[in-house]
Amino acid sequence: MSFPWAEEYRPKHPLMRWLDERLPLPRLVHGAVGGGYPVPRNLNYFWNFGVLAGLALTIQIVTGIVLAMHYTPSGDMAFNSVEHIMRDVNQGWLLRYAHANGASFFFIVTYVHIFRGMYYGSYKAPRELVWMLGLVILLLMMATAFMGYVLPWGQMSFWGAKVITGLFSAIPLVGESVQKWLLGGYAPDEATLNRFFSLHYLLPFVIAGVVILHIWALHIPGSSNPTGVEVKTAEDTVPFHPYYTAKDGFGAGIFLILLAFVTFFLPNYLGHADNYIPANPLSTPAEIVPEWYFWPFYAILRSFTSDFLLPAKLWGVLAMFGAILLLFFLPWLDPSPVRSGSYRPTFRWFFWILVGDVLVLGYCGGSPPEEPFVMISQLATMYYFAHFLIVLPILSWVEKTEPLPRSISESVLHGEHAEAAPAHLGGISPAAAE
Amino acid sequence: MATVEQSDGTLGAAPEAGVRRRDFINIAAVSFAGVGGVAILYPLINQMNPSADVLALASIEVDLSSIKPGQAIKTMFRKQPLFVRHLTPQEIQAANAVPMSELRDPQTLAERTKPGKAQWLITMGVCTHLGCVPLGASDGETRGPFGGYFCPCHGSMYDTAARIRKGPAPRNLEVPDYNFKSATIVEVGKVAK
Numbered sequence: 001m002s003f004p005w006a007e008e009y010r011p012k013h014p015l016m017r018w019l020d021e022r023l024p025l026p027r028l029v030h031g032a033v034g035g036g037y038p039v040p041r042n043l044n045y046f047w048n049f050g051v052l053a054g055l056a057l058t059i060q061i062v063t064g065i066v067l068a069m070h071y072t073p074s075g076d077m078a079f080n081s082v083e084h085i086m087r088d089v090n091q092g093w094l095l096r097y098a099h100a101n102g103a104s105f106f107f108i109v110t111y112v113h114i115f116r117g118m119y120y121g122s123y124k125a126p127r128e129l130v131w132m133l134g135l136v137i138l139l140l141m142m143a144t145a146f147m148g149y150v151l152p153w154g155q156m157s158f159w160g161a162k163v164i165t166g167l168f169s170a171i172p173l174v175g176e177s178v179q180k181w182l183l184g185g186y187a188p189d190e191a192t193l194n195r196f197f198s199l200h201y202l203l204p205f206v207i208a209g210v211v212i213l214h215i216w217a218l219h220i221p222g223s224s225n226p227t228g229v230e231v232k233t234a235e236d237t238v239p240f241h242p243y244y245t246a247k248d249g250f251g252a253g254i255f256l257i258l259l260a261f262v263t264f265f266l267p268n269y270l271g272h273a274d275n276y277i278p279a280n281p282l283s284t285p286a287e288i289v290p291e292w293y294f295w296p297f298y299a300i301l302r303s304f305t306s307d308f309l310l311p312a313k314l315w316g317v318l319a320m321f322g323a324i325l326l327l328f329f330l331p332w333l334d335p336s337p338v339r340s341g342s343y344r345p346t347f348r349w350f351f352w353i354l355v356g357d358v359l360v361l362g363y364c365g366g367s368p369p370e371e372p373f374v375m376i377s378q379l380a381t382m383y384y385f386a387h388f389l390i391v392l393p394i395l396s397w398v399e400k401t402e403p404l405p406r407s408i409s410e411s412v413l414h415g416e417h418a419e420a421a422p423a424h425l426g427g428i429s430p431a432a433a434e
Numbered sequence: 435m436a437t438v439e440q441s442d443g444t445l446g447a448a449p450e451a452g453v454r455r456r457d458f459i460n461i462a463a464v465s466f467a468g469v470g471g472v473a474i475l476y477p478l479i480n481q482m483n484p485s486a487d488v489l490a491l492a493s494i495e496v497d498l499s500s501i502k503p504g505q506a507i508k509t510m511f512r513k514q515p516l517f518v519r520h521l522t523p524q525e526i527q528a529a530n531a532v533p534m535s536e537l538r539d540p541q542t543l544a545e546r547t548k549p550g551k552a553q554w555l556i557t558m559g560v561c562t563h564l565g566c567v568p569l570g571a572s573d574g575e576t577r578g579p580f581g582g583y584f585c586p587c588h589g590s591m592y593d594t595a596a597r598i599r600k601g602p603a604p605r606n607l608e609v610p611d612y613n614f615k616s617a618t619i620v621e622v623g624k625v626a627k
Contacts, residue, residue, distance in 0.1 A: 070485070089481055092485070
C-alpha cells in the first residue's frame with residue numbers, strides 16, 4: 001500500500017528480474033525502505049528515532065547472541081560466567097558493555113520516539129494501531145530488559161527480581177501463587193534464572209515480529225510529519241531512499257558515536273555498583289533501585305503509601321501498569337482534530353509540563369523512598385494521570401488552534417513561519433529542497 | 435548501488451567533468467560505513483576463539499621423578515589424554531632396531547624424543563585413526579604385540595616409540611611440543627626458549 005506516485009520496482013539486471021518473478025524480496029525492500037516508499041519531505045530529526053530504535057534492537061540481538069555463547073544460567077555459575085566474559089573471553093568486555101549500554105540507549109531512543117509521537121499527534125487516526133503496537137513493543141522491551149538485568153546474578157539482579165515479582169503478590173487471592181509460579185520457587189533461584197534466560201533470548205525476536213507489524217501498519221497511511229497535515233500530492237513527498245536513508249544514516253552515525261563513547265569511557269555509569277557483588281539471599285542491599293529507564297514507573301509504584309479501600313501496595317501496582325495501559329487509549333482521550341503540537345499553543349505548554357513531570361518522576365524513582373521525594377512523586381503521579389484523563393480531553397474542546405498550512409509543500413516552500421519545527425527547540429528546519 | 439540522479443546542474447560540476455562532489459561523498463560515506471561494519475565483525479568472530487582461561491591451561495608441567503623405567507602415566511593436556519612413558523633400555527633397543535622401510539610413518543625414536551632423553555617418550559594418547567584412547571599407559575593394560583600401545587576400538591598397534599605398525603591408524607601417535615625445565619620437570623605445550 002502506498003501513494004499512487006510511488007516509484008515502481010523495475011529490476012534492470014536479468015538475474016534480478018528472474019528473482020523478482022519467483023521471490024520478490026528486493027521488491028518488498030524497495031517498497032518498504034527504498035525508492036518505492038514516498039515519505040513527507042518535511043520530516044525533522046525527531047523522525048530518526050524509529051530507525052535508531054531498530055538499530056538498537058539489532059545491536060542487542062547480535063551482541064546478545066554472542067554473549068549467550070559464554071554465559072551459564074545457573075545460580076553457582078552465572079556471576080562467574082559474566083566475570084569470565086569480562087576477563088577471559090576475547091573482547092568479551094566490549095560485547096558485554098555494548099549490550100548493557102545498548103539497552104540503555106535502546107530506551108533513550110524509544111522514549112524520544114514516544115514523546116515525538118505525543119508532540120506531533122502521531123497516535124491519531126488513522127495511525128492508532130501503529131501507536132498501540134508501539135506500546136506493545138515498549139511492554140515487551142521492559143520485560144526483556146528486566147529479565148536481562150537479572151541474568152548477571154549480582155545483588156541488584158537478585159533483589160530486583162524479588163521486588164518486581166513481588167509486585168504480583170499484591171493481586172488479591174491468587175497473588176502469592178502467581179509469584180511462586182513466576183519464580184518457580186519461594187525466592188529467585190535456579191529455576192528463575194533458567195526461565196529468565198530462556199525468555200530473555202526469546203522476547204527480542206517477538207519484539208522484531210511486532211516491529212514488522214508496527215512498520216506494516218505505519219506504511220498503510222504512510223509516515224506522519226511535523227505539520228500533521230496529510231500528504232496530498234507527489235510534491236509533498238520524497239522517496240525514502242536516498243533522502244531518508246541518508247538522513248537516518250547521519251543520525252545513526254551520531255547515535256553510534258554516543259554509544260561508543262559511553263561503552264568505552266563510562267561503561268558502568270548507567271549501572272549500579274552493587275550488581276558487582278554476587279547475589280546473596282541473606283543480605284539485602286541498602287536500597288534497591290531498578291535500572292534508570294524504570295525510574296518513572298518505580299516512582300509511581302512507590303507513591304502510594306496508605307491504604308484506601310484497597311491495600312496501598314495494590315494501588316501502586318495498578319497505577320504503575322495503568323501508567324502504560326492508559327497510553328493505549330490516548331488516541332481517544334485526545335480527540336482534537338489538529339495533530340501537531342506546532343499548531344496547538346496551549347497543548348504545547350502541557351506537553352512540556354508532562355515531559356518535565358516524567359523527568360521529575362524519574363529523579364524521584366532513583367532516589368531513596370524518603371521525604372521530600374515521596375511527596376514530590378505523589379504530586380507528579382497525580383499530574384501524570386491528570387494530564388491524560390483531564391487535561392487532554394478538555395483541551396481538545398477549548399483550545400484555539402493556529403491555522404494549518406494547506407499542504408506540506410506550502411509549509412516547506414513558503415517561509416519559516418509556516419514550518420512545523422518547535423521554535424523553542426532551536427527550530428530544526430525540515431529537509432527542504434533548495 | 436544507490437546513486438542520486440540529480441538532473442539539477444547547479445549542484446556540483448557538470449557530469450562530464452568526472453566524479454561529482456555528491457558521488458564522492460556517497461562513496462566515501464558508504465565505504466566508511468563498510469569499514470566500520472567489518473571492524474565490528476572482528477570482536478563478534480574473535481569471541482569464539484579460545485578464551486584466556488582456556489589458553490592459560492594450554493601448557494602443563496609434568497613431574498617425571500616418580501615414573502620408574504617401564505612405567506607410564508596418563509595425564510590431561512588441552513583436555514586430551516597425554517602419555518608420558520619411561521622406556522627401558524630394551525624398549526629403546528627394540529625401537530631403534532626397526533628398519534625405516536617397515537614403518538608406515540617413518541620416524542626414528544631420536545626424532546620423537548629430546549636429545550639425550552631417549553628414555554622419555556611423551557605423546558598424545560589419541561589414536562590417529564578415529565581419536566580413541568589407546569591402551570598401554572596404565573598398569574595391567576595390554577600393550578599390543580609391538581609392546582607400545584594398542585587401540586581397542588579398531589585394533590591399531592603402536593610400537594615402543596609409539597609408531598603405528600599395524601591396523602587402520604595412518605600416523606604415529608602425535609608428539610606435542612615440550613621442553614625439559616629441569617632434569618625431572620617437563621613443560622608440555624611450549625618449545626624450549
